[in-house]
Amino acid sequence: MTQAIAENLPSSAPPPEQGHHSPTTWRTFFSFSEDHKVIGIQYLVTSFVFYLIGGALAVGVRAELATPEVDFVSRELYNQLFTVHATVMIFLWIVPAGTGGFGNYLLPLMIGARDMAFPKLNAVAFWMIPPAGVLLIGSFLVEAPGSGWTSYPPLSLVNGQVGEMCWIVSVLLLGTSSILGAVNFSTTILKMRRPGLQLTQMPLFCWAMLSASALILISTPVLAGALILLSFDLMLGTNFFNPAGGGEPVVYQHMFWFYSHPAVYIMILPVFGMISDILPVHARKPIFGYKAIAYSSLAISFLGLIVWAHHMFTSGTPPWLRMFFMVATMIIAVPTGIKVFSWVATIWGGKIRLNSAMLFSMGFVSMFVVGGLSGVMVASVPFDIHVHDTYFIVAHLHYVLFGGSVFGLYAGIYHWYPKMVGRMLNETWGKIHFVLTFVGFNLCFMPMHWLGLQGMPRRVAEYDPQFATVNLICTIGSFLLAISTLPFIFNAVWCWVKGEKAPNNPWNALSLEWQTESPPIPTNWVGEPPLITDPYAYGTKSGRKSIGAIRGSDLWAAKS
Amino acid sequence: MNIPTTILTLIAGVAITLLSLWLGQNNHLLPIAATDNAASVDGLFNAMLAISVGLFCLVQGLIVIAAIKFRQRPGDETDGPPIHGNIPLEILWTAIPAVLVLGISVYSFEIYNQMGGLDPMNHSGHIKPAAQIAMQPESMTSGLLAASGPEASGDAAPQPNFAAGVGAKPGEMAPADMTVKVMGLQYAWLFTYPDTGAISGELHIPVGKDIELDISAQDVLHAFWVPQFRLKQDAIPGKTTQLRFVTSVPGTYPIVCAELCGSYHGAMRTQVIVHTPEDYELWQQSQLALLEGVGDPQAIALASVSAASKTDSEFLEPFAEAMSMDMTPEMIHQIHAS
The missing domain is CATH 2.60.40.420 (Cupredoxins -  blue copper proteins)
Incomplete structure (x- = not known):
């Protein structure tokens, strides 16, 4: 078996420029910092604030749905609530937190680089997010968009220009930010690795980020194109998508989903990567099937590009095309299954530390499996014709994006918080947070499967009274979910100031980001970064040593 | 209580299979089926549900058992065994889902065809509406x-x-x-x-x-x-x-x-x-x-x-x-x- 090999090769990386970086204070986080670690934390904190806003909007939606009648908000406001909720959660929380937040913070540390390939571009990418978010949320003061996050024409063309333009400009800004980030991630991974580090020696998070970046680069420009054409229809009276003038609304759906289905993988791939890096550390076992997991990320990335029309099985899509997209979608279950089974095999037989990071990771695998299985179901055209645009889909997507992505993001925060902040999070509060989130999540979203199967469409402010009881259960679950964020916020804020000081490598982990100080100095390492060729060598001799205590030169071992 | 693991695994497997099959038939999750083809769609759903329940129980069961059986014991600071993979096992869990989704695809295709989803008259290249009107009684x-x-x-x-x-x-x-x-x-x-x-x-x-x-x-x-x-x-x-x-x-x-x-x-x-x-x-x-x-x-x-x-x-x-x-x-x- 491979041993953890660390080398101290001569590096072409520039020498540390201590004078270039001023010491990191709280002011740094409000500045145009070019330090990838500062930018990563900027992304995480900003997107978490938007997560709370998006969550508040969701609570508004669920409060309305507590009863079958329209009584809590107006119908117009209800449509605006779920439209902005979805847009915020996707474009301002999961995408920036998963790729921008963790990607920025971890990638250079994991591959032994001192910063990202384009630090200035990195800062520009981040600073596009706050104005875009303020524009989107601020639209409530004037007129918020209310055509759903899909913004299908013709509805989006008749629903009010101001709100729709706010949505388009905001999403265009966020998409641009995402593209700039992806340029940086892919260049950094391909070109900035510490000399000697092979692609197949990188932690799996890097593979996941490479796959996600490819998706962003290929698909986001198509969304931008669709939105620009939509804005022409809206503002200039063109008829690209407007059937009243001979336009074709279904073409918009194709262009929209060409991005927005891969967007699901943009949101889940980085989390897959994080889980692959968290499970081995706390189960004290090497990742099971490194290459299978790495290549399945690439396979998901490729397949993710050719399944978009499964969102359009009732949109008049030609029969044979529906069959193609059905089979392509089903095939994604294979690489995804490989990952899930590999994760289970990773923890099987380990010495599992059941801390908050591990609980959220195991919760992630459990909940994501539910979303994956219902995903195979809705890929089947005859069944999807029944459940498309119903609460079954709402349940499915939240099992993937909340049970999947958000559980994974929480796992990542619990795992890397000591590295980022230099203090430990409180475990008791973490476990309370996990239990509340897990119970609230399932209470909120599990019954929605039944609602959709029985006949409740999504995006409705009023519904058949026979669904009242089950909807009330969902609403209670959503309130519990809202409450579940409180112990986390308290924990994260309190421990930032008063938490127990974290050692450099509190989890005794082998990957490179743990082989430096907590938090790392601006240049990441004093001198050369150590080269760890197997970040998963748990259970071997060098794995048993406290690797955090040793430098790269001490770890010089036989080269393969 | 010294039952060999193989027997326990077998019993668990049989139990999960029976549970999945039973739930697949007796879930009552769908409303009444009022067309000829609705019953066929329900059959497809029931089959997919049975497979899903089985897979969910398998993965969930393994995670819960691992969390109990392989949890860190107090004072044990050692690592688990350095197992990096197992090619036959990985081939198995690539092949089984592949066969399953292929089966579901073929089954879905059949139902879709039976419903009339593949009707050659029913796509965008189909007879112009004017001609269709002329053809009708x-x-x-x-x-x-x-x-x-x-x-x-x-x-x-x-x-x-x-x-x-x-x-x-x-x-x-x-x-x-x-x-x-x-x-x-x-x-x-x-x-x-x-x-x-x-x-x-x-x-x-x-x-x-x-x-x-x-x-x-x-x-x-x-x-x-x-x-x-x-x-x-x-x-x-x-x-x-x-x-x-x-x-x-x-x-x-x-x-x-x-x-x-x-x-x-x-x-x-x-x-x-x-x-x-x-x-x-x-x-x-x-x-x-x-x-x-x-x-x-x-x-x-x-x-x-x-x-x-x-x-x-x-x-x-x-x-x-x-x-x-x-x-x-x-x-x-x-x-x-x-």
């Missing part, structure tokens, strides 16, 4: 023209193009027994019966007949969904989409708009009444009488739509007033336009 043609209004019948105005929905069963070349034109508009459904020229706000169809719905939309996207039929089809402005089916159980079922169409989207509901043949005959007579008595399809349409919103009082009562105020000008506009 004389009575149908006049009915269609009558229903589409005086302006449309006069000129060869650009016909909407057809997009795919669910068409005839494989091998079925004959036209449907009955065609109803369905128009979605903010926020109601209008049903036009070319046979009689009647227009209604609820869909009335006879049980056991081959029904074709030609669905279009006036303003924005809508989607026609009857949960008990397991059928849904978007209504797209500028296009006609099709649903073809045979109902099997008489009754009254909800018609739900499933595509976000504006602020009253949730209120855009009506019902389909699947009549016994005798009942349908009676209903048709009443419509003909109405037509003769009034002689104005527009008035009938208005009467029936407002009637629809009244009979649906259980659901629409709280906002029936707002609805009719909101709707009436739209209705009139729609009828004049078509």
Whole structure:
């Protein structure tokens, strides 16, 4: 078996420029910092604030749905609530937190680089997010968009220009930010690795980020194109998508989903990567099937590009095309299954530390499996014709994006918080947070499967009274979910100031980001970064040593 | 208690299999199946549910057992065994899901074909609507023209193009027994019966007949969904989409708009009444009488739509007033336009 090999090769990386970086204070986080670690934390904190806003909007939606009648908000406001909720959660929380937040913070540390390939571009990418978010949320003061996050024409063309333009400009800004980030991630991974580090020696998070970046680069420009054409229809009276003038609304759906289905993988791939890096550390076992997991990320990335029309099985899509997209979608279950089974095999037989990071990771695998299985179901055209645009889909997507992505993001925060902040999070509060989130999540979203199967469409402010009881259960679950964020916020804020000081490598982990100080100095390492060729060598001799205590030169071992 | 692990694994496997199969048959998760094909879709769902329950129990069971059995014991700071992979095992868990999804794909394809999803007449390259009208029996043609209004019948105005929905069963070349034109508009459904020229706000169809719905939309996207039929089809402005089916159980079922169409989207509901043949005959007579008595399809349409919103009082009562105020000008506009 491979041993953890660390080398101290001569590096072409520039020498540390201590004078270039001023010491990191709280002011740094409000500045145009070019330090990838500062930018990563900027992304995480900003997107978490938007997560709370998006969550508040969701609570508004669920409060309305507590009863079958329209009584809590107006119908117009209800449509605006779920439209902005979805847009915020996707474009301002999961995408920036998963790729921008963790990607920025971890990638250079994991591959032994001192910063990202384009630090200035990195800062520009981040600073596009706050104005875009303020524009989107601020639209409530004037007129918020209310055509759903899909913004299908013709509805989006008749629903009010101001709100729709706010949505388009905001999403265009966020998409641009995402593209700039992806340029940086892919260049950094391909070109900035510490000399000697092979692609197949990188932690799996890097593979996941490479796959996600490819998706962003290929698909986001198509969304931008669709939105620009939509804005022409809206503002200039063109008829690209407007059937009243001979336009074709279904073409918009194709262009929209060409991005927005891969967007699901943009949101889940980085989390897959994080889980692959968290499970081995706390189960004290090497990742099971490194290459299978790495290549399945690439396979998901490729397949993710050719399944978009499964969102359009009732949109008049030609029969044979529906069959193609059905089979392509089903095939994604294979690489995804490989990952899930590999994760289970990773923890099987380990010495599992059941801390908050591990609980959220195991919760992630459990909940994501539910979303994956219902995903195979809705890929089947005859069944999807029944459940498309119903609460079954709402349940499915939240099992993937909340049970999947958000559980994974929480796992990542619990795992890397000591590295980022230099203090430990409180475990008791973490476990309370996990239990509340897990119970609230399932209470909120599990019954929605039944609602959709029985006949409740999504995006409705009023519904058949026979669904009242089950909807009330969902609403209670959503309130519990809202409450579940409180112990986390308290924990994260309190421990930032008063938490127990974290050692450099509190989890005794082998990957490179743990082989430096907590938090790392601006240049990441004093001198050369150590080269760890197997970040998963748990259970071997060098794995048993406290690797955090040793430098790269001490770890010089036989080269393969 | 010294049962070998292999026996325990076997028992667990049998238990999970039995549970999955039982749940697959006895889940009662879907509403009543009121068309011939709805039962086939339910069979597909039950099969997928059984597989999903089995896989979920397997993964979930392994995670829970691992969390208990392999949890760190106090004071144990050692690592687990350095196992990096197992090629046969990895091939196995690549192959099994691959076979499963292939099986589900083939099964779905079969059901989809049986439903009429692959009907060669039913895609965008299909016969031009004008030709189709010419091909149809004389009575149908006049009915269609009558229903589409005086302006449309006069000129060869650009016909909407057809997009795919669910068409005839494989091998079925004959036209449907009955065609109803369905128009979605903010926020109601209008049903036009070319046979009689009647227009209604609820869909009335006879049980056991081959029904074709030609669905279009006036303003924005809508989607026609009857949960008990397991059928849904978007209504797209500028296009006609099709649903073809045979109902099997008489009754009254909800018609739900499933595509976000504006602020009253949730209120855009009506019902389909699947009549016994005798009942349908009676209903048709009443419509003909109405037509003769009034002689104005527009008035009938208005009467029936407002009637629809009244009979649906259980659901629409709280906002029936707002609805009719909101709707009436739209209705009139729609009828004049078509």
